[in-house]
Amino acid sequence: MEIKVVTNKKELNDAFSIREKVFIEEQNVPKVIEMDEYEEVATHFVVYDGNKPISTARFRKYLNEKTVKFERFAVLKEYRGQGVGRALIKVMEEEARKNGFTTLRLNAQRHAEGFYAKFGYQTISEPFDEAGIEHVTMIKKIEAK
Ligand code: COA
Numbered sequence: 001m002e003i004k005v006v007t008n009k010k011e012l013n014d015a016f017s018i019r020e021k022v023f024i025e026e027q028n029v030p031k032v033i034e035m036d037e038y039e040e041v042a043t044h045f046v047v048y049d050g051n052k053p054i055s056t057a058r059f060r061k062y063l064n065e066k067t068v069k070f071e072r073f074a075v076l077k078e079y080r081g082q083g084v085g086r087a088l089i090k091v092m093e094e095e096a097r098k099n100g101f102t103t104l105r106l107n108a109q110r111h112a113e114g115f116y117a118k119f120g121y122q123t124i125s126e127p128f129d130e131a132g133i134e135h136v137t138m139i140k141k142i143e144a145k
Helices: 009-026 084-098 110-118
Strands: 001-006 045-051 050-060 064-075 102-110 128-130 133-141
Touching: 009 045, 009 050, 009 064, 045 084, 045 128, 050 084, 064 084, 102 110, 110 133
Parallel strands: 064 102
Antiparallel strands: 001 045, 045 050, 050 064, 102 133, 128 133
C-alpha cells in the first residue's frame, strides 16, 4: 500500500474514479454535488494497492488559516475493514500538521462517526442533511509542528 499526495492529472483522475464508485454509484450522491468548485484548490490523496487506486480523500483550508477540512473520504468497498482508512487519515493528519494547521474539521456521515471518533475527533454539531445523507461536524485539535 502506498499513499500519495496528488501531483498530476492522472492521480487526480484516480481520486475521482474512487469517488465515482463510492459516492455516486454506491451512495447515490448526484454527480453535480459530488464534484464541486474546490477540486482545483484542495489537496487530494490517493492510496494505491500496486497500481490500483483503492482509497481517496481531500483536504482544504477552511474558515481560517489554522483550520483544515477533510472531505470525500472513501475506501473501495472490497478494501474496507483492513486498515486503509486508518493509514490514510494518519497521513492526512501529518500532512496537515506539516502545513501549519492545528484544527482538523470534517462533516462525518453518521455511520462513519465512530470511525473518526476512534482517531480523536469530537462531534460538535447536531445531525444535519448534506447531499441527502445525515452528517455531524467533528473536530480534532493537533499540536503545531
Ligand atoms: N464505524 C465505527 N468504526 C469504524 C467504522 C465505522 N463505520 N469503520 C471502521 N471503523 C473502525 C475499524 O473497526 C477500525 O478499528 P480497530 O482498529 O479498532 O479495529 C478503525 O476504525 C480503522 O478502520 P479501517 O479498516 O482503517 O477503516 P476503513 O478502511 O474501512 O475506512 C471508511 C472507513 C468510513 C472510510 C469506509 O468505510 C468508507 O469508505 N465508507 C464509505 C464512504 C464513506 O461513507 N465515507 C465517509 C464519508 S464521511
